[in-house]
Amino acid sequence: MALLELSDVSVHYGRIGALSGISLTVEEGEIVTLIGANGAGKTTTMRAISGIRPLSGGKITFDGEDITKLRADLRVVRGISQAPEGRGVFPGMTVLENLDMGAYARKDRKNLAEDFERVFTLFPRLGERKSQVGGTMSGGEQQMVAIGRALMARPRLLLLDEPSMGLAPQFIQQIFRIITEINQQGTTVLLVEQNAQQALSRAHRAYVLETGSISKTGTGPELLADPSVKEAYLGVA
Ligand code: ATP
Secondary structure (H helix, E strand, O other): OOOEEEEEEEEEEOOEEEEEEEEEEEOOOOEEEEEEOOOOOHHHHHHHHHOOOOOOEEEEEEOOEEOOOOOHHHHHHHOEEEEOOOOOOOOOOEHHHHHHHOOOOOOOHHHHHHHHHHHHHHOHHHHHOOOOEHHHOOHHHHHHHHHHHHHOOOOOEEEEEOOOOOOOHHHHHHHHHHHHHHHHOOOEEEEEEOOHHHHHHHOOEEEEEEOOEEEEEEEHHHHHHOHHHHHHHOOOO
16 A cells, blocks of 8 residues: 555646646655656645645545545644745744744654754754754755754655755755655655756656646656656756
8 A cells, every 4th residue: 555645636726727637656665756847736736745735636545544635734743744845944933943843743742852863963054053043044954944844743754845946066966865864764755856867866756747747657767768758857858
């Protein structure tokens, strides 16, 4: 049984269809990546999974349970946690406070210290800046805070929307290395990326989204070698 399964999921914004019946699965332990051009529906897919956007059709199951109509905050309690696109850190809160917000849905607050340590080990920069407010941090640092905050919920499934967006090349490498590390520590990852080269080389499997439909799926290496993927997403003719 897949950890996450989307069956024929559609999402509309008013009368505009953003997703028209997509189906995908994420197995426990995997890194699955979703690639696609601007406006293809990647962020909408993440919002449908985290519960921010209602479906106009189809079904989502998590760990065998139908969560299609479950409230977003209760999905966090079940184990789905999202680091949103555009980072979304609380600008007036310190790094520590931002991270603590990520743990709000946790019942086992006694292990919190351990999780702060895990985040500071993955992102030493955050450990050095615990009391800096989010709004004054650089773009790359804010991205670290957003991922760290999502990890504080101890998710079974971590949703990452464009984690490399706006980062300098050396930060991009680092963020992908950290994503692999998070996965190796036992967290399943669904990743949306425009940086297809990096994302596909880190992913176990991937899906290509084109104007609201899945046009292709395969293992990371299969899609990296696919001529049409190369041409459209890897900048190789
Ligand atoms: P990008 O890579 O540019 O972030 P994306 O693949 O994440 O794109 P989405 O943000 O999911 O794409 O958007 C899918 C479609 O839905 C687009 O055509 C977009 O214009 C439309 N859309 C997204 N949000 C809204 C909204 N709030 N109201 C109306 N249309 C929307």
